Amino acid sequence: MDTNSWVVLSASIAFSSAVFGGTLAQGKAASVALEGIARNPAAADKLQTPMILALALIESLVLFGFGIAFLILQKFAVVAAVAH
Amino acid sequence: MKLLSLLVLFFSSSVRASGGYNFFTNASEMTQVPAHTIALIFGSLVFLVVGLVYRLNVSSITNAVVPDKGISIRNIVESLGQMMMNTAKSVMGEESAKRYFSYVIFVFCFILVNNVMGVFPGSMSPNQNLNTTLALGIFTFIYFNFQGIRAVGFITYMKHFAGPMPALAILIFPIEIISISVRPLSLALRLRGNMDGDHLILGIFSELVPYIVPIPFYAMGIFVGFLQAFVFTLLTMIYIGMATAHHDHDEHAAHH
Numbered sequence: 001m002d003t004n005s006w007v008v009l010s011a012s013i014a015f016s017s018a019v020f021g022g023t024l025a026q027g028k029a030a031s032v033a034l035e036g037i038a039r040n041p042a043a044a045d046k047l048q049t050p051m052i053l054a055l056a057l058i059e060s061l062v063l064f065g066f067g068i069a070f071l072i073l074q075k076f077a078v079v080a081a082v083a084h
Numbered sequence: 085m086k087l088l089s090l091l092v093l094f095f096s097s098s099v100r101a102s103g104g105y106n107f108f109t110n111a112s113e114m115t116q117v118p119a120h121t122i123a124l125i126f127g128s129l130v131f132l133v134v135g136l137v138y139r140l141n142v143s144s145i146t147n148a149v150v151p152d153k154g155i156s157i158r159n160i161v162e163s164l165g166q167m168m169m170n171t172a173k174s175v176m177g178e179e180s181a182k183r184y185f186s187y188v189i190f191v192f193c194f195i196l197v198n199n200v201m202g203v204f205p206g207s208m209s210p211n212q213n214l215n216t217t218l219a220l221g222i223f224t225f226i227y228f229n230f231q232g233i234r235a236v237g238f239i240t241y242m243k244h245f246a247g248p249m250p251a252l253a254i255l256i257f258p259i260e261i262i263s264i265s266v267r268p269l270s271l272a273l274r275l276r277g278n279m280d281g282d283h284l285i286l287g288i289f290s291e292l293v294p295y296i297v298p299i300p301f302y303a304m305g306i307f308v309g310f311l312q313a314f315v316f317t318l319l320t321m322i323y324i325g326m327a328t329a330h331h332d333h334d335e336h337a338a339h340h
Binding site for chain 1: 171174175270273274276277278281311312314315318319322
């Protein structure tokens with residue numbers, strides 16, 4: 001494998017592992033919040049805001065992974081330009 | 085007729101979206117101004133026009149308590165304002181909510197208009213570029229620090245960072261400073277990543293299947309745009325609330 005293939009592979013592994021962790025965490029947060037709502041439906045309004053906040057904070061880490069994957073792919077463009 | 089034009093809008097393929105080619109990149113090639121700047125100017129104009137129409141509507145109304153019939157600009161603006169006011173009251177408390185509401189609602193409406201712009205075919209959201217979102221994040225950073233210093237004074241504001249125990253202050257102070265300095269960057273990256281990722285997905289799916297299949301992604305685009313505007317505003321409110329909170333010693337004594 002040449003350098004370009006490694007760059008593409010590392011970008012996809014970086015993003016997919018970030019998404020994997022993020023989905024596990026978001027699934028746990030959403031399931032606990034739904035459990036709380038199911039036990040006490042009157043608390044749905046109060047649970048909604050902290051749940052959205054937690055989901056957003058988890059999602060931001062996944063998006064950092066997205067950004068890093070983009071940075072790696074830009075390196076791919078540089079490598080491709082040097083190869084030409 | 086409205087329904088027909090909406091259907092035409094949805095069924096027409098926005099194949100070019102994934103290639104990064106739209107009105108604004110076209111205009112930026114002609115004028116040598118970056119595309120996100122043109123998009124931001126356009127979004128600000130839309131924002132201004134909606135605001136002016138709302139002001140005109142309100143000024144010609146005799147009974148302000150009775151809402152309009154059906155979906156009008158006034159009803160949309162007022163329901164959004166009501167929602168944000170209720171959230172602000174539950175996050176910051178009654179008095180702070182009224183005092184800082186002007187900034188909070190500006191951030192919410194501005195980001196919402198700019199996010200929803202990305203859903204229209206052949207258009208882009210200015211929030212897809214890190215420069216726009218970082219500017220918003222830095223404004224929030226300056227605002228909550230300024231309001232925090234104004235509310236509790238510089239010395240007390242710095243004491244917030246030192247933690248409750250004087251012995252540990254030398255350890256906690258640098259950590260707090262770092263975690264606060266990172267806030268504008270994390271706000272900016274979250275908004276930019278969400279909007280860019282959403283537009284990318286929309287573009288990829290409309291390139292795969294140009295008709296019908298992308299419709300759920302348009303719906304998701306509107307939803308994500310709304311949610312991200314809400315999250316940005318919610319975090320802004322939390323930061324303002326934390327910066328302007330009064331940590332008096334009497335209060336601690338009352339708890340014990």
